[in-house]
Every structure is written in structure tokens, then in C-alpha cells.
Amino acid sequence: MGDIEERKRDHISLCLDLGDEAEFAEKTTWFEHVELIHDALPELSWDEVSLEASLLGRRFSYPILIEGMTGGTREAYEINRSLAEAAEKLNIPMEVGSQRAGIENPSLAETYSIARKAAPRCFIIGNLSGVEIAAHGVAYAERAVEMIEADALAIHLNVLQEVIQPEGSKSFRGILRAIEVICDKLDVPVIVKEVGFGISREVAKRLAGAGVRAIDVAGAGGTNWAKIEGERVKGLNVVKARIAELYSEWGIPTAASILEVSEIRGLEVIASGGIRDGLQAAKAIALGACFVGMARPLLKPALKGPEYVENVIIRVAEELRIAMLLTGSKTIKDLRNCKYVLLGPLREWALQRVLKTNRGQR
Numbered sequence: 001m002g003d004i005e006e007r008k009r010d011h012i013s014l015c016l017d018l019g020d021e022a023e024f025a026e027k028t029t030w031f032e033h034v035e036l037i038h039d040a041l042p043e044l045s046w047d048e049v050s051l052e053a054s055l056l057g058r059r060f061s062y063p064i065l066i067e068g069m070t071g072g073t074r075e076a077y078e079i080n081r082s083l084a085e086a087a088e089k090l091n092i093p094m095e096v097g098s099q100r101a102g103i104e105n106p107s108l109a110e111t112y113s114i115a116r117k118a119a120p121r122c123f124i125i126g127n128l129s130g131v132e133i134a135a136h137g138v139a140y141a142e143r144a145v146e147m148i149e150a151d152a153l154a155i156h157l158n159v160l161q162e163v164i165q166p167e168g169s170k171s172f173r174g175i176l177r178a179i180e181v182i183c184d185k186l187d188v189p190v191i192v193k194e195v196g197f198g199i200s201r202e203v204a205k206r207l208a209g210a211g212v213r214a215i216d217v218a219g220a221g222g223t224n225w226a227k228i229e230g231e232r233v234k235g236l237n238v239v240k241a242r243i244a245e246l247y248s249e250w251g252i253p254t255a256a257s258i259l260e261v262s263e264i265r266g267l268e269v270i271a272s273g274g275i276r277d278g279l280q281a282a283k284a285i286a287l288g289a290c291f292v293g294m295a296r297p298l299l300k301p302a303l304k305g306p307e308y309v310e311n312v313i314i315r316v317a318e319e320l321r322i323a324m325l326l327t328g329s330k331t332i333k334d335l336r337n338c339k340y341v342l343l344g345p346l347r348e349w350a351l352q353r354v355l356k357t358n359r360g361q362r
């Protein structure tokens, strides 16, 4: 088994075995510091509330994205098949995990392309890391898109994860330029994402300038790659284990990152990182996101079958519908304009960073 394949297997099994230990301990998403204003007189009925939402020019039944998790192993084949079947049935988008393994070893490509095979009409998003595209350029991105007939490509930025991995990259130069070239040359739109440490306003601005269409904040408070990579090196590499421990609470909480990135005009904002229920999803959208994304909560269900993935998505969607009713929001656009109050550290963050809140019409 190749190194990448083994790493992918470690990631899946650690995410499953660690349970909630795979998440931040002290740091949260900060959604608990957002209060949506209750509307006791919404003048709406349940069926009138529409969860339909747009992302990158396509219309979906729910504003929920299945985030990229895997590919490159036998297990990943089954996971991607389940996720894709659920996405196709529910008319929501899905992303595959980093496609490097499938590009470097074509015999593994089917562990990604099964998503397209299982979901011919689905909006499927490819995935590569910033480090890889800086090293290999546009041709690499084109191969990733071709492999799954992708409708968009997500490029993930994962500096902290790389510096903890013993085999990780130490070069983070040239990534912005590579993103710019790919945005220019690729036929499909480009999303840039983190993997769980958030994106700031300044980074979002540079990415928008490079031609990126959407940003997935993947903020802190959900799946924690410092902890997961720390677990991989425990007992094997004392120095890396210590770094993982030191940085296990690093990152911009998801709620703060949504406010940061929503400052930049013209960018579609996807909120992921610790979205676990529909009320958090509603808060994310009220803060400025147009879509939310979920990864780890869908991993175990995906191993059981697509109907288990569907159940999680439908539960979150129905919880979201209730928040919409309770805020008098008939559509996702209304929810994006609903009023809220920020409390505690999130209020402090917004003040110190001079972030616009309760923007009104967007």
C-alpha cells in the first residue's frame, strides 16, 4: 500500500475511533454566541418555507453541501458511493476528498469516480491541496476535474496539518499564483477552503482578487486536524506530537470566519467546521453564508449506506426549517437578512476586527 493510501486509511479510522475526541475541546464554533431574534408572529405556514438555495449558478433543494472527505482506498470507494447516492437523491452538492492519490496512482481513480458513476446528475466538486497545485500546476487540476467530470474544483489550504504530518510539505510558496492561473484556465469554478482552521477577511480578499468564486471557511470548532494528526504521530515522533498538542486549539472559530469572509463582495460563502444541527446552519446563513457544509458527522452513516446519510441531512434540513419559521424567513435569502445579536467573544472579535454585522440586504 502506498504512503498516501495508508494516510487516508489512518484519517478515516482515527476520525471514527476518536469520536468527539477528533474535535476541538476548548474552542467552539462560537455559534452559541449568536442569538437569532425570535419572531412570534411570522405569518408563515410550515409548507411555505423554502429551503431551496443556489451555489455557483446551480439550484439545490437544501443549502447543505457534503464536504470532501476521502478517496484512494477501498473503504473510500464505498464512502464516496454512499455520499454521492444520497446527494443525487436529495439534490444537494457533494465534494470528494483530495484527489492526489487518484492522480498519482490511476488504479485508485475509481475510488473517486464512483461518485460520478453513482450520481450522474449530481453537482460534484473535485478536491486538491494548495501545496499540490503549486507544485504541479493547471494540468494537475484538469486531471482532477476530468477524473470525476467535476462541476467545480475545491482547493484546500492546510498549512497547520502539513507541518504536523512527518511526511508533510514545508513549502507554502506559490499557492496564490497557482490558484490565480487555475481560476483563469480551468473550465469550472474554483472554491478555496481550509480544513478546520478558518479563513480571514485578508486571505479572502486575496483569493477573490485571484478569481476564486466561493470560499468554504472550514473554521475551528469542528473536526480538528491538529488533534487527528497528533494522534497519528503519538509515540512515534515526540517533536511533532508536541506541536500537535500546542496547536490543538488554533484557528478562527467558524462563526467569526463567516463574518470575516462575508465582508468581501462577490464571493459565495460556504460555512463548514462544526456544523452539527440545523440551528447552527441557520445562524451560519444569517451571518452571511449561502450554504453550509458537513463532513465528519456523515462519515459513519456513509459506511452504513446512503439512506443513513440522507437521514442526517433531512434532520438538519428540518431543524433549519424551524429556525426559518421562527425568524419569519420564507426563503434562504430572507434568512440571510434576518436580525441577530452577537454576544461575548464573537461580539468582541467583530468589534476589534471592525466587521460589518447585520448588513441588511445583501
Ligand SMILES: Cc1cc2nc3c(=O)[nH]c(=O)nc-3n(C[C@H](O)[C@H](O)[C@H](O)COP(=O)(O)O)c2cc1C
Binding pocket: 011, 012, 015, 067, 068, 069, 070, 096, 097, 098, 127, 154, 155, 156, 193, 194, 195, 196, 218, 219, 221, 222, 223, 272, 273, 274, 275, 293, 294, 295, 296, 297, 299
Ligand atoms: C475524514 C475526513 C477527511 C477529510 N479529508 C479532506 C480532504 O481530503 N480535503 C479537504 O479539503 N478537506 C478534507 N476534510 C475536511 C472537511 O472537508 C471539512 O472542511 C472539515 O472537516 C470541517 O467540517 P466538519 O467539522 O463538519 O468535519 C476531511 C474531513 C474529514 C472528517
